[in-house]
Every structure is written in structure tokens, then in C-alpha cells.
Amino acid sequence: MGVHLSRLFPSKASNNFLEQNVPTSRKTTRKLREAIVTLRYLPVGLFGGVMGLVALSTAWKLANQNFGLPLVVSETIGGAAILLFFALLISYCIKIKFNIISVRAELNHSVSRNLFATPSICFLLIPTLTAHYSLHISRILWAFGAVSTTIFTLVTIKRWLSVRQKLACITPALMIPAVGMLDIPLAVPQLQWNVANELMAFGLSIGLFFSIPLFSLIFERILLEEPLPPSLQPTLLILLTPFSVGFSAYITTVGSIDFFAEILYMIMIFLLCVLLGKLRYLPRCSPFHISWWAASLPLASSAVAAIRFAAHDHNPATDLIALTTLAIATLSILFLLFQTLHGITKGEFKNLT
Secondary structure (H helix, E strand, O other), X not given: OOOOHHHOOOHHHHHHHXXXXXXXXXXXXXXXXXXXXXXXXXXXXXXXXXXXXXXXXXXHHHHHHHHOOOHHHHHHHHHHHHHHHHHHHHHHHHHHHXXXXXXXXXXXXXXXXXXXXXXXXXXXXXXXXXXXXXXXHHHHHHHHHHHHHHHHHHHHHHHHHHOOOOHHHOOHHHHHHHXXXXXXXXXXXXXXXXXXXXXXXXXXXXXXXXXXXXXXXXXHHHHXXXXXXXXXXXXXHHHHXXXXXXXXXXXXXXXXXXXXXXXXXXXXXXXXXXXXXXXXXXXXXXXXXXXXXXXXXXXXXXXXXXXHHHHHOOOHHHHHHHHHHHHHHHHHHHHHHHHHHHHHHOOOHHHHO
């Protein structure tokens, strides 16, 4: 979920800004200064990787409950998600302080501005992992995420209604703010916060209401305009999220799997079969791009939905679907993680974004 930031603003201006703002005291080591300069290439969309890891941790936890798979896998992935979230949060705050130019470039770009919803969505999802350890802190994180996600979605929709949108500029990332609203209900059961019941219905209704026209708009763009560039093809998997995340949000809100929930599940499985072909681009991507992390949340949330449905309708077919989606999500995210770490260790972080 990244954008080629080097093309969005003059690198010379950015370098001058950094030279004026990066600390030059003796206490600031050369490596630290280089790290700060490197952070200008840190895309806000990388928070989408945290979202994918949280969903994958949830999927493995459900797999432990329903299929007896090792719980340690869920705990390991969850711990990694928490560490990555706070590391990214600190890093991006440093980027804002020392390289506001590239932050503004992301915010003014028609695609990347939608990705600024991902940090607030992380605040909604992280409490699903931390509620067991600190209910009070988890409630604070969730409340901040609910407020910031709602405000961001409100501002985004007002901008859509006031500024004419070009069909050729429509991408699946446009759906992220609406998906963020669907994430509001997910952590509420762990928070044991009855006061949030109305907010669960609010998030679910707004998220589903706006996801439908956005899905149609993106589908129209795919049919009538030039194909997305290869590096963005996996972002089409974002089209799964209204149904995968929507399924989990709906059954969390109403407390059961009914006919409407089954409809969301069936649509998700059908779309998953259609869009899985987009993963064939992953091994061919050279160099690797951070934008491929856009596939992590849709795949992991699909695994969560499939396992929950299998627990409801227990039979060999639903069990097979659940375990298959879990395997695909796990292997895909492992691949994304390996490619990302490999590129960073080789000093190619700029190329990744």
C-alpha cells in the first residue's frame, strides 16, 4: 500500500529541508541522521501491514479454537503486529517532524491520501490483541481509533461530494475509509464495553452503506479504463474487505450468523476465487513494492470470516475452505514480510516504496 513518493515532490527541495531540520549536534550520530533521512521514504500505507498481521493473528486464534492448531502462532504474530505498529507510529512521527514535505505530498496525492486512514484503523484493531493484558489502555486506544476513523471518513466523504473525481484515478484504495468504519465493532466484545453497542451499529451501517457504491465505482473503472499498473494489481484484493470484514463486523454486532451474514460469506468466497489470480503477479514483481501489503488484510480477514463460518456450519467443505484460506493468507504474508525485510537489509528501502 505505497506510492512512489520520489515522483511526487522534487528531491532537491526535500534534501534542503532535511539539511535544515535534522539535528546536527555531536550527540546525533551519523547513522541516526541517515536513518532520519531514510524515513522520508516511509509510506503511511505500511500501516496496512499491521492490519493484516492483526487479522492473521485473529485467524490463527480462531483456528486454535476450532481446529486445535498451535496457539503460539497467533501469539507470535500478534506480538509482532503490536511491535510493528508502535515502531511505525514512532517512525512516522519522526518523519512528520523532519520531513513534512513528503508527508504533504502523500496527503495531496489522490491515491495515498486514502491510506491515511490506516493508522487510525490500527488503533481500532490493536485492542483485539491487548485487551487481555490491559483493558483500560485498550479502551483508550479503541476510543481514539473510533473517533479518528469517523472524522477521517467524514472529511473524505465531504471531499468526494465537493470535488469532481476522475474515473481513471479511482483505485481500490478509495474503499479504505469505508472499511475503517466496518472495523469499529470488531474489538468491542473484548473490551466489555456496553456503552459502545450503538457505535458498533453506527460503524457497521456507515461502512456497508458506502462500500456498495464504492465497489461498483471501482468495478466500473476496471472495466472501462486502462488496467492498473502491475505493482498495484494486488490492491484489487481490497474489493474483498466489504464482505470479509463486513461479515465479521455484522456477526459481532448482531451476535449470530443469519441469512444476511451467509450472503456476505458467499460473496466473499466467490470474489476470493476471482481475485486470487492477482497473486500470480507477486513472484514477478521486480523490484518488490510496499503496495503489495494491500493484499494482507483482505486475505487474512477472509480467513477469519471463513473460520467463523466453519464453526457455525461445521462440515468438510467449510472446514476445507477455512483451512485453505488460512494457509493462503499465512504464506502470502510470510512472502510479503520476507521481501520487505530482504529489501530493507540490502538498503533498498527507497526502491520498495
